[in-house]
Amino acid sequence: MKAKIHVTLKQGILDPQGKAIEHALDSLGFTNAANVRVGKYMELDLKETDKAKADAEVKQMCEKLLANTIIEEYRYELG
Amino acid sequence: MNIGVVVFPGSNCDHDCRHVFRDVLGQDVRMVWHKETSLAGLDGVILPGGFSYGDYLRTGAIARFSPVMGAVKEFAKSGGMVLGICNGFQILLEAGLLPGVMLRNRSLHFICKDVYVRIENAATPFTSLCKPGQVLKVPVAHADGNYYTDPVMLAAMKANAQVMFRYCTPEGHITAEVNPNGSLDNIAGIRNAEGNVLGMMPHPERCAESVLGNEEGRLILASMVEGLKTMKRQDEVVIGR
Numbered sequence: 001m002k003a004k005i006h007v008t009l010k011q012g013i014l015d016p017q018g019k020a021i022e023h024a025l026d027s028l029g030f031t032n033a034a035n036v037r038v039g040k041y042m043e044l045d046l047k048e049t050d051k052a053k054a055d056a057e058v059k060q061m062c063e064k065l066l067a068n069t070i071i072e073e074y075r076y077e078l079g
Numbered sequence: 080m081n082i083g084v085v086v087f088p089g090s091n092c093d094h095d096c097r098h099v100f101r102d103v104l105g106q107d108v109r110m111v112w113h114k115e116t117s118l119a120g121l122d123g124v125i126l127p128g129g130f131s132y133g134d135y136l137r138t139g140a141i142a143r144f145s146p147v148m149g150a151v152k153e154f155a156k157s158g159g160m161v162l163g164i165c166n167g168f169q170i171l172l173e174a175g176l177l178p179g180v181m182l183r184n185r186s187l188h189f190i191c192k193d194v195y196v197r198i199e200n201a202a203t204p205f206t207s208l209c210k211p212g213q214v215l216k217v218p219v220a221h222a223d224g225n226y227y228t229d230p231v232m233l234a235a236m237k238a239n240a241q242v243m244f245r246y247c248t249p250e251g252h253i254t255a256e257v258n259p260n261g262s263l264d265n266i267a268g269i270r271n272a273e274g275n276v277l278g279m280m281p282h283p284e285r286c287a288e289s290v291l292g293n294e295e296g297r298l299i300l301a302s303m304v305e306g307l308k309t310m311k312r313q314d315e316v317v318i319g320r
Contacts, residue, residue, distance in 0.1 A: 013227070014261070016187050065144070068137055068173070070180045071227065 001046045003058045005076040007067045008039035042066065046078075054078050080106045080307045083121040085151070085167075087113045087142045092128035092164065095284045100125075103287055103297065104304055113145040122307045123160045124151060126167025128220075128282060138181060138223045139169035148174055160204060160307060161276045165221055168268070168278030177271055177278045178236065179228035185261025189222040193293075194259055196244040196267045196281060197251050203270060204306025205277045206243065208298045214251045215244075215295040217281035219259055219267075224280040226262035226269075236269065244268035244279055 009015050015037050022036040048054040055078060062074040082100045086093045093110060101108040109121065113131075118124060131142035142148070148170075155161050155176055163171040171177045184190060193216050201211040209215070228236070236242055244267040246258050258265045260280075268279030283296025 014182065014185065014225075016183060016185050016261075020187055065140065066136070068140065068180055070229075071182065 001048060001051075001054050002079050003044050003046055003054070003076055004079070005042045005044070005058065005062065005066060005074060006039055007042070007062070007072050007074045009037055010071055010073055013071045051078060080122045080304055080311070081120055082106050082108045082123050082125060082307075083111045083118055084108060084125045084127055085111045085113060085147055086127075087129070087131035087145060087166075087170075089131040089133055089142075090127050090129035090166065092166075092282065092284060095282075096125050096127045096164070099284045099287045099297070099300055100304070104301060106304060111147060113142070113147045116146050116150055118147075118150045118154050118159075121154075121159075122311060123162070123303060124154055126151070126161065126163040126170050127284075128165030128167060131166055131170065134166075134223070137173065139166060139171075139173040142166075142170045143174040152176065155271075155276050158273070158275050158310075160303060160310070162205065162303060163276070163278040164282060164284065165219075165224075165280055168280055169223065171276060171278045176276050177269060178232050179226055179269070181223045182225040182227050182261075183223055184221070184225050184259070187222075189220070190224070190259045191218075191220040192259070193218050194267075194281060195247050195249050195251075195257065197247040197253070199242045199245055200240045200270075202240075203243070203274055203277075204309065205270070205299060205303050207305055208302040212251060214247060214249060215298065216249075216286070216293055217283055217296050218285050219281045221260070221280055224260040224262060224267075226266045226280075228263065233263065239272050241269050241272065242266055243270050243277060244281070 018036040067074040198209045245265040283299040286293035287297035
């Protein structure tokens, strides 16, 4: 089973990278872009075949390592 | 005193730490590889600066799970003194031994320069040789020193005198201009509620000898040695030696 995981900054956490990219887009003429936020995308293969067990395992991975839940939130898909 | 300096893959300030504690302050120093699981015989533990695991995923996020960290947590829980410098501070935050988190520097730049920090709490074993409000010049070198915690935790930390150092002007004023990384309330270092674990972004081990032109960092490291000696004396009284 493949897990596709997105880790993003919580609302309200300052994202200077996002701001820098927003300014760069603006300089390039893309003045319609606003509120750029940068996150992480990770993929992994899971040996587990039971969907419920896989879900629980990926959730634990996110809680424990892949996201710092003080400032980040996560979502994932299993397929 | 027996000082342990933990070495993670990617740590690069471990030798400077050993040099100061062993050659400048005359203590016994043992390098502790991150895979070791025992801190037996050590009085104090240093988590040095560097780029453990390349700062992959998040700085300190992987190092916090190194085998040695189980022993470091136990050591801290039993009251042992632990000092985390720069990446060491980041590892202590990820490990939950200190509250809060480090964000990328607001400017997105890696900041490498001398800064001034004000001693906010001189009544601790890490700052006993300092005066309250004393200003020290120390170097910083980091890209992720933007300390953040939520307002409730910040209030609790302040109530408990956990803020140890704040970026300031040479005269000791706290201003936004002298904050190198955007950290909350100009925080440069904190301690835990129990007072035995300290994390700081500046590098005291890089300014602990007169030959380097700045030995102000020595005050913090020498305070720690004094603190360890006091703890040992107290232990011996309790045990009745």
